[in-house]
Amino acid sequence: MTRFDYDDKIFVSVDHAEAGGVPLSGHYHQRGDLVWGEITGGGVRHGSLAGTCDVDGVVRFAYLEVLADGAIVVGECVSHPERLPDGRIRLREEWRRHGPRPDSGVSVIEEVAPAFAAQRKNPQHV
8 A cells, every 4th residue: 555645635736837827736536556637727728647656655647638728738747755744745746748749847746735625626606
């Protein structure tokens, strides 16, 4: 079993500018070593990821995103976890994008606080 549990966690980018005021975020799920998630915000209209997690919490996954301009990008990523002092998870992501917009880099995402995560999953309608 892994030292990190990604099930029902929401992660937000801490090193990319927000597009349209909505931060890039991912809602992760986990069953055993299988990890998957939904990606939205930033310049992403809709995205998904799927991969596996090793015993140290390192997640290796592929992703697919539909961007705000309609472009479709695919890629792969290896995310290395660390535990923040308050218990949340920070992931250092080494990613590579394929296709017509090839690129690569390193990004950092962090688990949002539980109260904020609950608000994002269950927004109140006025």
